[in-house]
Amino acid sequence: MPEALEKSTDYERLIKVFGVSKLTEEIINELPEVHKLFKIGYFFAHRDFDKIVKRWKEGETFAILTGRGPSGGLHLGHLLIFDFVLWMQKTFKVPVFIPLSDDEKYVFKKVKNLRDSEFYAYDNALDIIALGYDERWTNFFISTKMLDVYQLAVTLSRHVTLNEVKAVFGFTDSDNPGKYFYAVVQSAHILYPTWRKGFVSLVPIAIDQDPYIRLSRDIAERVKLPKPAALHSKYLPGLTGEPMSASKPETAIFLTDKPKEIKKKIWQALTGGQPTIEEQREKGGNPEKCVVFQWLETFLLEPKEAQELKERCKRGEQLCGDCKKMLYKGLVKKLKDHHKRKIEAIDKVERYFMHPVD
Ligand code: SF4
Structure with a gap:
């Protein structure tokens, strides 16, 4: 970190x-x-x-x-x-x-x-x-x-x-x-x-x-x-471990990011995994220092599911590649649903705005 x-x-x-x-x-x-x-x-x-x-x-x-x-x-x-x-x-x-x-x-x-x-x-x-x-x-x-x-x-x-x-x-x-x-x-x-x-x-x-x-x-x-x-x-740390920032696009997933960009950012994200699969299986990972885990816990998983993932990671039963795939798939779906609802909001946006009062 x-x-x-x-x-x-x-x-x-x-x-x-x-x-x-x-x-x-x-x-x-x-x-x-x-x-x-x-x-x-x-x-x-x-x-x-x-x-x-x-x-x-x-x-x-x-x-x-x-x-x-x-x-x-x-x-x-x-x-x-x-x-x-x-x-x-x-x-x-x-x-x-x-x-x-x-x-x-x-x-x-x-x-x-x-x-x-x-x-x-x-x-x-x-x-x-x-x-x-x-x-x-x-x-x-x-x-x-x-x-x-x-x-x-x-x-x-x-x-x-x-x-x-x-x-x-x-x-x-x-x-x-x-x-x-x-x-x-x-x-x-x-x-x-x-x-x-x-x-x-x-x-x-x-x-x-x-x-x-x-x-x-x-x-x-x-x-x-x-x-x-x-x-x-x-x-919530950015994907690289630094704070999320618009000036460093690799740290965050923007709502306009295409699946290809999302994949690239997630594949480069900071994990708490070991350098090799063998070591990961033998020693287990460190979810406390893993940004991918924090994002899964925050955006996609229920607390019980996150807890189970954490335990599996520590026991060496979870691989970073699988976590990244889970995060990628979940976020792409989340954003796809979001875009649909955003288009539906266009016709009613004015109704949400307050206007000047003197
Ligand atoms: Fe993080 Fe998952 Fe790798 Fe564990 S297995 S360090 S939770 S990405």
């Missing part, structure tokens, strides 16, 4: 570093159902998730806030979170808000112009809707088109200092002012369901993004709004 990834996966340490709370069995047992990503420990920490669940059980609703920066197509890592959020929507019957931050992608120079970002915003929305979201409970919006998000961002901007933004985002004097202002826009996205609709926001987020949640919680306190809650996830 690459050293950077190994360091970032010391999750007990990260809980301490970020000052978040561990997601305990006790909290998970309070849920009406337990999603696979809780069972395999993908979500492992939180801020006030226990309070959200407790209040929900007493009849108080909440909103889920999960954004997307539209500067390109989605990969399977993105879809994983939106799949989980869909499960939350169905299980808790709560509204979901999905800001598409064209402003962020423009000021950070990830797109040439706002129009390009708008194109990706609709394309990404189609992929997300294709998962099965309920239009009555789903609210996409394009950040620069929402007047009341802008008004909220301006209101919040008086309650945060430049020094705080610099400390959280690591900006310097040579960064453009759009980046600084986007910091409050991001808090406006997070606090929008609370400010406009009265629902406390729950944000599922990777652990390294927690400083943004902390800033939004501080601002919420200053403007006397309830603080947003967060569910923190681990990092």
Whole structure:
């Protein structure tokens, strides 16, 4: 496993570093159902998730806030979170808000112009809707088109200092002012369901993004709004063992990848296998360090099946080639079904979008 990834996966340490709370069995047992990503420990920490669940059980609703920066197509890592959020929507019957931050992608120079970002915003929305979201409970919006998000961002901007933004985002004097202002826009996205609709926001987020949640919680306190809650996830490693990234296409499977590309990427993926079949049979593999295993466990297998595969691997009864074939076949089928549903979503996409409110 690459050293950077190994360091970032010391999750007990990260809980301490970020000052978040561990997601305990006790909290998970309070849920009406337990999603696979809780069972395999993908979500492992939180801020006030226990309070959200407790209040929900007493009849108080909440909103889920999960954004997307539209500067390109989605990969399977993105879809994983939106799949989980869909499960939350169905299980808790709560509204979901999905800001598409064209402003962020423009000021950070990830797109040439706002129009390009708008194109990706609709394309990404189609992929997300294709998962099965309920239009009555789903609210996409394009950040620069929402007047009341802008008004909220301006209101919040008086309650945060430049020094705080610099400390959280690591900006310097040579960064453009759009980046600084986007910091409050991001808090406006997070606090929008609370400010406009009265629902406390729950944000599922990777652990390294927690400083943004902390800033939004501080601002919420200053403007006397309830603080947003967060569910923190681990990092699902990319196929090569590095983090998934659009700039390194070999690390991820994009929803537009053709079967041939998928095969090539999976065949080059990092495993925990021995150098030869003979050694694999004799010594067994190391599924704990195997990306192919983590992908099978996350995207395709039920926890019991994953556990059995793990045992077979350790006993030397499983070969890496067979695991790769299983992953390839499963993902190609998943994407084929997805494309069909994406086409069906085209006619109804507008119904999922919020429009400017003055
Ligand atoms: Fe990973 Fe499968 Fe190889 Fe074991 S046999 S190391 S689980 S790819």
